[in-house]
Amino acid sequence: MAAPTRTLASCIFCKIIKGDIPSFKLVETDLNFSFLDVGPLSKGHALVIPKHHAAKMHELPDEYLADALPIAKKIAIALGSENYNILQNNGRIAHQV
Template sequence: MAAARSLASCIFCKIIKGEIPSFKLVETELSYSFLDIGPLSKGHALVIPKDHTVKMHELPDEYLADAMPIAKKIAIAQGLENFNILQNNGRIAHQEVDHVHFHVIPKPSASDNEGLVIGWPAQKPSMDDLKAFHAELVGKLEGKL
C-alpha cells in the first residue's frame, strides 16, 4: 500500500502522465526527459525512467540502456564539451525525489556559479586494505561469495 501511495504522489510519475507540465525534450517507451525548472546551469535536464523505482540498482537494465543514450543526445544537441551526468541514491547521497533520475548538467565555465559544484574528499587507504577489498569485491562480482 505504501508503494502505491508513493507512486500516486510521485512528482516524476505525474510529469510522465502529463498531470504536471514540463519542458519535454525526448520521450521513448521507457524514458522521459525534460528541462529542470531549478537548473544549476542553462540546459540542465533530467532523464527519468518510466518505471517507478527509487534506487538505480532496483531498476531493470533495459531502462538504464534507454536512459543513457538520451542523456548523450541532450549533451550533443547542446554542443556540450563539459558536463556532468549525476544520479543519486538515498537521502544521505542527496536524492530528493524517490524516483530514479539522471541529471545532465552543463558546466559552461570553471566558475562555481554555474553547473555542478562538488568536493572530492579522497581517502588514503593502505595498499593492503585496497588489495583485500578488491579480492572481496571481485569474488562477489563473480558470484564466489
C-alpha cells in the same frame, strides 16, 4: 528509522510523465522521459527519468538503464556541451529528493 518510500500516486516524476505536472519535454522513448529542470543549476540542466517507478537505480530493470545514457548523449550533443555532469543520486545521504 528509514524515510517512507514515495508511492506511485505521490511521486512527482510519475506525475510529470503522466502530464499531471507540466514540463518542457526533450526526448521521450518507450522506457524513459527527459525534460528541462524547473530550477536549473546550469544551461541545459535536464533530467532523464525512467517510466518505471523505482526509488533507487538498482531497483530498475536493466533495459531502462541501457536506454537512459543514449538520451543523455543526445541532449549533450544538441546543446553543444563540451563539459557536463551526468549524475544519479540514490538515497537521502546522496541528496536524492
